[in-house]
Amino acid sequence: xxxxxxxxxxxxxxxxxxxxxxxxxxxxxxxxxxxxxxxxxxxxxxxxxxxxxxxxxxxxxxxxxxxxxxxxxxxxxxxxxxxxxxxxxxxxxxxxxxxxxxxxxxxxxxxxxxxxxxxxxxxxxxxxxxxxxxxxxxxxxxxxxxxxxxxxxxxxxxxxxxxxxxxxxxxxxxxxxxxxxxxxxxxxxxxxxxxxxxxxxxxxxxxxxxxxxxxxxxxxxxxxxxxxxxxxxxxxxxxxxxxxxxxxxxxxxxxxxxxxxxxxxxxxxx
Numbered sequence: 001x002x003x004x005x006x007x008x009x010x011x012x013x014x015x016x017x018x019x020x021x022x023x024x025x026x027x028x029x030x031x032x033x034x035x036x037x038x039x040x041x042x043x044x045x046x047x048x049x050x051x052x053x054x055x056x057x058x059x060x061x062x063x064x065x066x067x068x069x070x071x072x073x074x075x076x077x078x079x080x081x082x083x084x085x086x087x088x089x090x091x092x093x094x095x096x097x098x099x100x101x102x103x104x105x106x107x108x109x110x111x112x113x114x115x116x117x118x119x120x121x122x123x124x125x126x127x128x129x130x131x132x133x134x135x136x137x138x139x140x141x142x143x144x145x146x147x148x149x150x151x152x153x154x155x156x157x158x159x160x161x162x163x164x165x166x167x168x169x170x171x172x173x174x175x176x177x178x179x180x181x182x183x184x185x186x187x188x189x190x191x192x193x194x195x196x197x198x199x200x201x202x203x204x205x206x207x208x209x210x211x212x213x214x215x216x217x218x219x220x221x222x223x224x225x226x227x228x229x230x231x232x233x234x235x236x237x238x239x240x241x242x243x244x245x246x247x248x249x250x251x252x253x254x255x256x257x258x259x260x261x262x263x264x265x266x267x268x269x270x
Contacts, residue, residue: 004036008183011218013044031061038071039183043221045213047075073162074188074204080164085151085210087112094158094165095195100129101155101168108151116232123150130154133169135261142246145169145259148226149209149238158193158203171196175259177205186223189253196263207253209238223254 004023007016017040024033034057041050051072058068083089087109093101107122132144133154146153146169156167156175174194180186188204195201207223219225220240229237242253 004040008040008222011222011224013040013218013221016040017044029060031057031064034060035064035067036183039187042071042075042184042187043213045221047079051075070204071184071188074159077159077162077164078187078206081157081206081210084108084164085112091157091166092163094160094167095171098130098168098170100126101166103129104151104153104155105166111151111237114231116235120150120232120235123153127153130168131170133261135259137244137246137251137259138257140246140248142248145244145246148236148243148245148250150235151237156205158191158205159188160193160201160203167193169261172259172261173198173263174261177253177256177258179257180207180254185254186221196261205242205253207242208240209242212239215239226252 002010002019004016004020007019017037020033020037020040024030024037027033034053038050038053038057041047041053054068054072054075057064080089084091085108090105091108093105103122103126107119107126110116110119110122130153134141134143135145136142137145144154147155152166154169156169156172158165158167172193173196176192176194178185178190180189186207189207191203191205193201193203208221209226212220212223215221217225217227220227223241226238226240226243229239231237244251244253244256244259
């Protein structure tokens with residue numbers, strides 16, 4: 001009989017969950033199994049159950065407490081994020097919001113209601129006002145970079161200090177991302193952000209587009225692929241793994257290790 005990890009590798013999420021729960025019934029004090037379960041529940045979007053397993057893992061072994069604190073906040077941010085993309089909540093903009101961000105936020109409210117033509121009009125205004133952000137991605141130069149999802153464009157979603165933010169790319173100097181190691185990295189990518197003012201922050205960048213946890217295809221939930229919905233001409237809404245687009249190529253988020261941005265002051269000194 002296959003174990004939970006083997007079932008997971010084959011994309012059989014429900015069977016993996018059932019097998020893992022049976023393993024925990026057989027060994028209820030095994031904290032590694034509890035951590036595995038919390039991660040699998042996050043992939044499946046069972047947020048409340050994931051929170052309870054995280055609590056148990058922290059209570060059973062104090063070594064798990066930092067992880068429990070970090071991902072408890074991440075799950076709460078994920079729930080808030082759902083409301084942002086449904087148009088019911090407004091995302092926090094990190095730092096002083098540039099003028100164009102207001103159009104992008106307003107567009108999202110229309111998008112959440114299915115009003116895609118109004119949303120696209122507002123997004124176009126935002127993108128016309130937003131500065132291009134030249135730089136390099138894993139050493140490859142670009143003139144501009146954006147999230148491939150129309151709702152985000154030159155904006156990065158990130159969880160910083162337990163809060164969900166939208167960060168304008170023009171505010172960043174460098175983003176360094178860790179290579180995925182654990183199942184939870186398919187949901188949130190650990191990152192180090194360096195801002196234009198040289199300030200730094202540890203962050204989690206959502207690896208998947210919102211709503212992916214409700215997708216029927218396991219490969220999407222596991223961030224193994226990306227699919228695009230096109231509710232209107234020129235509008236691309238992602239499911240599965242996040243993709244970054246430049247004037248040169250498209251980049252799956254989990255393959256990217258470092259993005260460096262060339263600031264306006266850098267350009268002036270060249």
